[in-house]
Amino acid sequence: MSTKSVSLLLLIYFAGMSEQSYSQEKLKYYDLSKAESYVIDNKGTESPFTGKYTKFAEKGTYVCKKCGAALYHSSDKFESDCGWPSFDDEIKGAVTRYTDADGMRTEIVCSNCGAHLGHVFTGERLTSKNVRHCVNSVSLDFVPAQLPAGRYGTAIFAGGCFWGVEYFLQKAEGVISVTSGYTGGFVKNPTYKEVCTGNTGHAEAVKIVYDPQKTSYEKLLRLFLEIHDPTQSGRQGPDIGDQYRSEIFYLNDDQKKIAEKNLNILKDKGFKIATALTKASEFYPAEAYHQDYYFNNGKLPYCHAYIKRF
Ligand SMILES: [Zn+2]
Numbered sequence: 001m002s003t004k005s006v007s008l009l010l011l012i013y014f015a016g017m018s019e020q021s022y023s024q025e026k027l028k029y030y031d032l033s034k035a036e037s038y039v040i041d042n043k044g045t046e047s048p049f050t051g052k053y054t055k056f057a058e059k060g061t062y063v064c065k066k067c068g069a070a071l072y073h074s075s076d077k078f079e080s081d082c083g084w085p086s087f088d089d090e091i092k093g094a095v096t097r098y099t100d101a102d103g104m105r106t107e108i109v110c111s112n113c114g115a116h117l118g119h120v121f122t123g124e125r126l127t128s129k130n131v132r133h134c135v136n137s138v139s140l141d142f143v144p145a146q147l148p149a150g151r152y153g154t155a156i157f158a159g160g161c162f163w164g165v166e167y168f169l170q171k172a173e174g175v176i177s178v179t180s181g182y183t184g185g186f187v188k189n190p191t192y193k194e195v196c197t198g199n200t201g202h203a204e205a206v207k208i209v210y211d212p213q214k215t216s217y218e219k220l221l222r223l224f225l226e227i228h229d230p231t232q233s234g235r236q237g238p239d240i241g242d243q244y245r246s247e248i249f250y251l252n253d254d255q256k257k258i259a260e261k262n263l264n265i266l267k268d269k270g271f272k273i274a275t276a277l278t279k280a281s282e283f284y285p286a287e288a289y290h291q292d293y294y295f296n297n298g299k300l301p302y303c304h305a306y307i308k309r310f
Contacts, residue, residue: 039136043116048083051137060144067113088129156249158203159228160236163293164304165206168227174215179207181285198241233274237303249280
């Protein structure tokens with residue numbers, strides 16, 4: 001799973017956007033219990049060896065309890081015997097450091113919402129990276145790498161360069177992961193280079209895994225139709241070619257009906273919709289360097305922006 005943000009960049013970005021788009025960008029904060037708020041809002045510390053993730057070793061991603069932003073991968077967690085979950089690396093851009101008021105320790109907070117996580121220590125030589133993020137379990141939630149069957153929903157959309165589509169959908173509430181890839185064509189295991197020729201039939205697309213208790217297929221579909229221009233045919237913005245076409249790949253009849261309904265709403269509003277609606281076929285994840293491109297490179301999308309259409 002990837003995510004969710006570099007707060008400073010986002011702040012600069014939001015500052016330049018309209019109020020309308022700001023409301024879309026604003027992540028909803030989850031309600032916190034008293035014990036959670038004591039740590040997360042008031043910089044408290046849970047008692048050592050009491051947190052549920054201290055001795056926890058499952059594979060997956062640790063996300064912020066308050067806003068859902070991804071913070072740590074389980075592959076960076078290690079046993080430290082300090083009594084709190086320990087990580088020797090964070091997801092790039094997800095954690096911000098501040099020096100404590102007494103100047104002695106370095107506090108770590110969620111870059112997206114400012115939730116207090118714990119403290120970070122260096123020079124202890126516990127791992128080769130020589131860093132220990134000492135994090136309160138109550139500041140974290142865990143999303144397993146192997147998702148339980150039937151519990152999560154999947155959506156596949158193509159709307160131009162997948163970096164931009166991924167960027168906006170990754171930040172939406174209830175989205176667990178977004179994978180950039182290729183689908184809709186006839187070449188098996190295509191490479192980026194092959195897809196770029198426009199001759200594989202594939203579109204640059206994203207595969208979204210979401211939590212139906214926090215969002216819905218319809219919400220994500222509408223967001224998709226508002227962060228790219230569904231009236232452009234065979235291109236998206238400056239990217240020209242069939243691989244940049246607008247297309248919804250439905251996975252079942254429910255998704256198909258929801259997509260038809262919403263495309264018709266836009267058509268009734270006068271939009272000349274170019275978005276194709278196609279039964280999903282095999283989805284091929286793109287090369288690793290395409291995943292989380294904007295988050296990893298600290299850049300902002302050049303070809304996608306939120307425009308309210310519904
Ligand atoms: Zn957060």
